[in-house]
Amino acid sequence: MSISLEVPKKFGMLINQAHQVSLEVFRPISRKYDQAEHAYPKELDTLAALIDGMNDGGEGGTGARGVRRDSSEQKPGNRNGTNMSSVLSIMEACWGDVALVLSMPRQGLGDAAIASVANDEQLARFGKLWASMAITEPGFGSDSAAVSTTAVRDGDYYVLNGEKIFVTAGGRSNAVVVWATLDKSKGRAAIKSFVVEKGTPGMEVERLEHKLGIRASDTATIRFTDCRVPAANLLGSPEIEVEQGFAGVMQTFDNTRPLVAGMAVGCARAALDEIEDLLAEAGVVVDYDRPAYAQSAAAAAYLQMEADWEAAYLLTLQATWMADNRKPNSLQASMAKAKAGRVGVEITTRCVELAGSLGYSENSLLEKWARDSKILDIFEGTQQIQQLIVARRLLNKTSAELK
Amino acid sequence: MSGRNTRGRDAMGAGLAMLTKLAQAPLIDRLGLRKQTERAVYETSKAGFRAVGAANRTFSAVQKRNAPARPTGAPERGQFDLTPTDEQKMIVEATAEFAAEQLRPAGSAADDACAAPETILKRSITELGVTQVGIPDELGGMGGERSATTGVLVAEALAHGDMGLAVAILAPAAVSNALVLWGDASQQSTYLPAFVGDDVPAAALAINEPRPLFDPFALQTTARRTPGGFVLDGVKSLVPRAASAELFVIAAALDGAPALFLVESGTSGVTIESEPAMGLRAASTARVLLDGVTVPASALLGGGSADTYADCIRLARIGWAALACGTGRAVLDYVIPYVNERHAFGEPISHRQAVAFMVSNIAIELEGARLTTLRAAARAEQGLSFAREAGLARRLTAEYGMQIGSAGVQLLGGHGYVKEHPVERWYRDLRAIAVMEGVVLV
Numbered sequence: 001m002s003i004s005l006e007v008p009k010k011f012g013m014l015i016n017q018a019h020q021v022s023l024e025v026f027r028p029i030s031r032k033y034d035q036a037e038h039a040y041p042k043e044l045d046t047l048a049a050l051i052d053g054m055n056d057g058g059e060g061g062t063g064a065r066g067v068r069r070d071s072s073e074q075k076p077g078n079r080n081g082t083n084m085s086s087v088l089s090i091m092e093a094c095w096g097d098v099a100l101v102l103s104m105p106r107q108g109l110g111d112a113a114i115a116s117v118a119n120d121e122q123l124a125r126f127g128k129l130w131a132s133m134a135i136t137e138p139g140f141g142s143d144s145a146a147v148s149t150t151a152v153r154d155g156d157y158y159v160l161n162g163e164k165i166f167v168t169a170g171g172r173s174n175a176v177v178v179w180a181t182l183d184k185s186k187g188r189a190a191i192k193s194f195v196v197e198k199g200t201p202g203m204e205v206e207r208l209e210h211k212l213g214i215r216a217s218d219t220a221t222i223r224f225t226d227c228r229v230p231a232a233n234l235l236g237s238p239e240i241e242v243e244q245g246f247a248g249v250m251q252t253f254d255n256t257r258p259l260v261a262g263m264a265v266g267c268a269r270a271a272l273d274e275i276e277d278l279l280a281e282a283g284v285v286v287d288y289d290r291p292a293y294a295q296s297a298a299a300a301a302y303l304q305m306e307a308d309w310e311a312a313y314l315l316t317l318q319a320t321w322m323a324d325n326r327k328p329n330s331l332q333a334s335m336a337k338a339k340a341g342r343v344g345v346e347i348t349t350r351c352v353e354l355a356g357s358l359g360y361s362e363n364s365l366l367e368k369w370a371r372d373s374k375i376l377d378i379f380e381g382t383q384q385i386q387q388l389i390v391a392r393r394l395l396n397k398t399s400a401e402l403k
Numbered sequence: 404m405s406g407r408n409t410r411g412r413d414a415m416g417a418g419l420a421m422l423t424k425l426a427q428a429p430l431i432d433r434l435g436l437r438k439q440t441e442r443a444v445y446e447t448s449k450a451g452f453r454a455v456g457a458a459n460r461t462f463s464a465v466q467k468r469n470a471p472a473r474p475t476g477a478p479e480r481g482q483f484d485l486t487p488t489d490e491q492k493m494i495v496e497a498t499a500e501f502a503a504e505q506l507r508p509a510g511s512a513a514d515d516a517c518a519a520p521e522t523i524l525k526r527s528i529t530e531l532g533v534t535q536v537g538i539p540d541e542l543g544g545m546g547g548e549r550s551a552t553t554g555v556l557v558a559e560a561l562a563h564g565d566m567g568l569a570v571a572i573l574a575p576a577a578v579s580n581a582l583v584l585w586g587d588a589s590q591q592s593t594y595l596p597a598f599v600g601d602d603v604p605a606a607a608l609a610i611n612e613p614r615p616l617f618d619p620f621a622l623q624t625t626a627r628r629t630p631g632g633f634v635l636d637g638v639k640s641l642v643p644r645a646a647s648a649e650l651f652v653i654a655a656a657l658d659g660a661p662a663l664f665l666v667e668s669g670t671s672g673v674t675i676e677s678e679p680a681m682g683l684r685a686a687s688t689a690r691v692l693l694d695g696v697t698v699p700a701s702a703l704l705g706g707g708s709a710d711t712y713a714d715c716i717r718l719a720r721i722g723w724a725a726l727a728c729g730t731g732r733a734v735l736d737y738v739i740p741y742v743n744e745r746h747a748f749g750e751p752i753s754h755r756q757a758v759a760f761m762v763s764n765i766a767i768e769l770e771g772a773r774l775t776t777l778r779a780a781a782r783a784e785q786g787l788s789f790a791r792e793a794g795l796a797r798r799l800t801a802e803y804g805m806q807i808g809s810a811g812v813q814l815l816g817g818h819g820y821v822k823e824h825p826v827e828r829w830y831r832d833l834r835a836i837a838v839m840e841g842v843v844l845v
Contacts, residue, residue: 288794307798311771391759
């Protein structure tokens with residue numbers, strides 16, 4: 001018990017592995033798959049197998065699955081566990097390429113959702129799947145309570161009907177975690193998540209989007225038409241517990257928001273490292289001791305970006321540290337996502353400006369990072385949704401009071 | 404005004420200036436304001452003064468020591484942990500209570516008076532022992548590990564009460580900390596005993612100089628070598644409690660590189676000139692004018708090493724960052740009930756996103772800055788490099804500290820602008836974070 005905000009040495013190997021992957025696998029193919037928008041990055045298959053191997057060995061989760069909260073007895077003392085190591089490896093991998101990370105087999109946000117809320121039996125069945133997350137519908141985005149996809153119980157099955165959009169890796173994954181309502185009149189409490197495996201009759205991938213960034217990642221529209229899903233695929237409790245409300249499915253976000261914050265932190269770091277080198281070539285040296293205003297405008301801009309980056313980085317680590325130490329972290333997860341999401345965009349776009357035509361052209365990856373980063377301030381809860389969550393918590397307001 | 408306003412006085416302006424001069428005196432009489440005006444002038448001149456440095460005691464080595472005593476460094480922890488030690492929890496609890504009960508209620512009056520009440524300064528020493536915490540026990544202090552994070556937590560807790568008073572309280576501790584960290588055996592035994600008793604002298608670490616774009620690594624105050632020591636010349640600005648201070652640590656360029664010097668306030672050539680500022684008024688800021696001030700060779704602190712000086716600047720910035728976090732937190736704690744209770748258009752103003760999101764952003768930026776500050780301090784005490792982290796904590800608190808101060812006033816609207824509420828003072832105090840160097844040391 002002593003204040004210290006350093007990454008433990010035991011994660012060094014993990015971080016280095018992720019860095020090597022970024023450097024030797026992601027960066028060399030980054031531009032290629034940005035341009036070939038819907039081509040499958042086949043290089044990732046080999047890599048995914050490697051990561052599966054890493055996941056199965058020892059402490060320190062590497063990817064989306066590391067966010068599962070250990071149910072065993074909490075040992076006394078401080079813990080730096082898999083929530084933290086997962087985010088650290090995601091950061092490092094997104095320093096390589098966010099879009100490719102989002103396309104990593106078996107590393108989907110659906111996997112994080114399964115890891116967060118599945119029971120042990122479900123985890124055994126779904127733990128090796130590559131699962132996407134399907135929440136958004138054509139009629140709503142941020143207002144998750146407005147889910148209109150329905151799930152009707154029929155014997156040992158639920159019958160799903162509805163349309164989901166913006167499903168990351170929805171075309172390539174082999175399962176989708178779908179949010180659907182058991183009874184629209186019962187509001188939030190009736191919203192449940194279901195694991196639907198690809199090939200289930202009635203599930204159709206209809207379209208892939210063309211996007212501003214993360215183009216290597218496929219974003220799909222999926223339609224469910226009388227799609228029969230085994231009742232045992234419902235994650236969490238099947239009961240509609242009005243007092244518990246949304247808590248069941250929303251719990252996922254406490255774990256996935258720090259992951260997305262980590263993506264923004266990693267992507268922004270890539271841009272910062274690149275611009276630092278470019279500025280050094282241009283003769284600009286950044287001095288942490290001298291006041292920003294006593295240095296060049298470019299150095300001052302760099303210092304501000306680096307400071308904002310540090311805040312985002314530490315907020316993200318704080319959220320994972322709390323998860324690892326079984327402290328409720330909804331507030332901190334939203335703070336991290338809000339700060340990292342916005343500074344991710346500010347930093348990557350500012351770096352393009354500083355690099356001039358060099359940064360704006362496709363000759364460098366700076367312009368790509370500036371496009372990729374924008375999604376990180378949108379998915380898993382937009383900037384505005386995070387601010388709303390933080391505000392409601394601080395001001396002690398319900399969603400009916402503070403809309 | 405399509406750019407810099409370069410217009411000078413014309414005929415009409417000259418007429419107006421004349422009119423203003425003529426109107427002033429009779430106007431005051433006509434409105435019966437003469438008495439108030441006189442009192443205001445009197446009050447201002449009480450704060451506005453120029454005097455030689457205070458000299459109440461003679462510092463001399465009571466006990467000869469061969470080696471300086473230093474606190475033990477904390478071991479490298481190599482982990483992420485935001486849990487304070489039990490000792491830190493106790494210290495923070497006591498400090499927070501002191502800040503809430505003593506500092507917050509006294510903040511406004513101390514701001515008006517440009518002075519901290521003597522009772523509060525005394526109690527900070529007898530009840531909190533702010534100077535004793537960092538002093539090794541062989542020198543009569545409380546001993547223990549060197550802890551910059553404790554310094555951060557204490558500064559933060561005090562500034563939650565009032566930043567100006569916090570600075571007044573912490574100013575002597577900066578000097579004792581500097582002696583503990585960088586003083587040699589003789590400097591420690593000469594000066595430190597005074598900081599462990601109940602009668603701790605006012606003292607200050609003076610770095611700032613009055614000029615735009617001030618860079619603490621490019622000083623205009625100079626130290627010239629003489630056969631017997633050094634001669635110091637220059638001006639130090641915004642030095643807390645300078646008029647009553649008995650000991651200064653002064654930053655001056657020696658052979659072109661910045662260094663720290665111990666200067667007793669009674670030394671010939673030291674003049675104090677009051678310099679009340681936008682905020683931090685309870686800290687009685689003043690200029691210290693150095694005109695051919697002769698000090699002995701033993702006045703040089705830390706052997707004039709560049710690393711010592713850089714560490715001093717960094718540790719002070721961490722201290723200011725911590726003060727910003729404390730006052731920033733005060734703003735957040737103050738605006739939350741206010742926006743919940745204040746109604747407009749038939750509902751609490753906190754039901755509007757434009758208001759609520761300002762509160763969110765205060766909290767988000769504050770939390771980010773606080774973690775950055777703690778990381779810098781924790782690295783410092785573990786003996787890790789911390790230049791980058793201290794620089795970033797400085798940048799964040801300079802930027803967002805002011806933003807938070809401004810949001811605090813904005814959220815209260817017109818009520819935030821008047822002295823009935825403390826947010827206008829916090830606005831003024833938080834502007835200091837980007838400006839101040841030295842003064843506090845964690």
